[in-house]
Amino acid sequence: MNTVTITRADETRWQAVADExxxxxxxxxxxxDGRLFLSIDVWRDDAFDPLAAAVLAARPGDVLHTLVGEEDHDLTARWERAGFTVSRREGQYLVPTRTETTRPAEGVTILPAGTADEPQLRALDREIRAQVEAAVGWHTMPAELRPCPPGDTLVDPSLYAVAVVDGRYAGLARVVSRRGAARIGLLAVREEHRRRGAGQALLGHALDTLGRAGIAAARAEIDRANTAATALFERFGARRTGCLAELVRRPH
Known part of the structure; x- marks a missing residue:
């Protein structure tokens, strides 16, 4: 078997070549969300290590991330040989939608997507992000849409439903649906308004809205360490379909 050689195709792509x-x-x-991810696909086992070495030599100062199926122990071992370590695990879920209207808990009101006051929505988003970052870190949330314009974390406010608790904006949910498929990309509640039914009302509203639109199920990703979020989704019949491990390599 001929030796594998590595060539750089462009700034972000490397190729492993053998027998031309x-x-x-x-x-x-x-x-x-700004993270730099590395993916490596090989058709010969001995091509993985030299490919990884070439990329790491070219980008020694970068923090690099990759995703691996939790059950793929062989691939995980390859990444670990290259200096990557598991930083978090994310469950992938499929949640059935519903066609009935869910009544929110007392004191909770849901503003459907596109109806919230935009300045209040943006202020709520900033506050929730700051709370999550101070507690468990925003990196534990699913990959986010790129802020646009710079410094603004809401790309399209029309995608966000809002929970109002006792007259205050307390939580938000972002749902994206396209071509009969849907993803619940974010569901979060301000710390001081948790355990009041806001999260449950937001999720119920999202699933009801999708069900009436003819969508049978929605995808969601949840950090495995977030037991409260997992329990909430499972109460609505969420079924785990897989789990990804995110591995990280930091500069030495």
């Missing part, structure tokens, strides 16, 4: 054939490639990509 491409046997693997490595790609770098910035996620919308």
């Amino acid at each position: 054939r491409i046997v693997g490639h490595g790609d770098l990509s910035h996620r919308p």
Whole structure:
């Protein structure tokens, strides 16, 4: 078997070549939340290590992330040989939608997507992000949409439903649906308004809205350490379909 050689195709792509054939490639990509992810696909096992080494040598100062199926122990071991360690685990869920209207808890009102006051919505978003960052870190949330314009964390306010508790904006949910598929990308409640039924009301509203639109189920990703969020989604019949491990390599 001929030796694998590595060539750099461009700034973000490397190729592994053997017998004048491409046997693997490595790609770098910035996620919308700013994290830099590395993916490596190979058709010969001995191409993985040299590809990883070439990318790491070219980007020694970068924090690099990758995602691996939790059950893929062989692939995880390859990444660990390259200096990556598991930083978090994220469950992938499928949640059935509903066609009935859920009555919120007393004192909780839901503003459907596109109806919230935009300045109050933006202030709520900033406060929730600050609370999450101070507690468990925003990196534990699913990958976010890129802020646009710079410094603004809401790309499209029309996607957000809001929970109002005793007259104050308390929580928000972002749902994106396209071509019969839907994803619950974010559901969060201000710390001082938790355990009041706001999160349950937001999720129920989202699932009711999707069900009436003819969508049978929605996807969601939940950090495995977030037991409260997991319990909430499971109360609505969420079924885990898989689990990803996020691995990180930091500069030495």
